[in-house]
Amino acid sequence: MEPLHLFVSDTPAQASRLPSRRWSAAFPAGRSQNLSALLARSASNEVVWLSSTAPDWKEALSTLVSNQPGRPVVVLSPSPDPTEGLSAISRGARGYTHLHAVPSVLQEVGRVVVRGGLWVGPELVDRVVAATRKLLDPSVQSGAPAGPDPLAVLSAREAEVARAVAAGCSNKEVAEQLGISERTVKAHLGAAFEKLGVRDRLQLVLRVTRGK
Structure with a gap:
């Protein structure tokens, strides 16, 4: 069963407003609800999307995560920034991506977070990996x-x-570098995820860097 995608509107009066045409194209059955209505809903099989342009979005994110930790939240930003992304992830967001990402990317974000993975951009991955390696891998300092x-x-x-x-290349860039199709890249990446026991690109990066 496909998850229901819900966008957090700023106020009850804006409950019908969706983030973008591309988001609507990615999730035709998706709809918008205000924060109070979302908190009153069951968290079963749903993904919540929140714009960083909303007033007090950080507080809204923290409230959503603390009240319903089993429901993934993705933060959409019109100008993705590593600092903002780290702020979102540290508050419990499972994804951070561009507000105007193409439908196929938004759909992939949705699939990743539903599986329990984490979706962030390459720059943010680099910062998270660097910080995580210092905390978890003594060999980095020793x-x-x-x-x-x-x-x-x-x-x-x-x-x-x-x-x-792991170096930050997109599927398209990998396909161009290796002279294969994007579909083949996805197939190899899926096989790698399964063999390595990872769920997303960030976990893959951490697995690769721990061997360096």
Whole structure:
């Protein structure tokens, strides 16, 4: 069953307003609701989308996450910025992406967060990875030798795709670099996720960097 996508409107009077035509195209059954109405709903099989242009969006995000932690929240920004993205993720958002992203990207964001993954842009991934490695990997500071190659379980092509994605390349950029189709990139990436036991690109980056 497909999840229901709900956009947080600023006020009850704006309850019919949706974030963009592209969002509406991505989720034809999606609709808008004010924060109070959302908090009164069951959190089953729903994804909430919140714009960073909304007044007090940070407080709204924290309220949504604390009241219904099982329902993923994605923050949409008209001008994505790593600092703003970190603020959203630190408050419990499961995704952070451009307000005017194309429908296919928005749909992919939805799929990732529903699976329990995290969706952020390449710049934010780099910052999160750097901070996480310092906290979780003592070898980063101690100069200890790297461990075994975390991608050894992958085929040669899957490893190429995984490393390119971990470096911040989009599926399209990976396809151009390797001379393959985007569909093939997605297939290799899906296989890599399964073999490595990761759910999203951020987890993939962390897995790759821990072997360096």
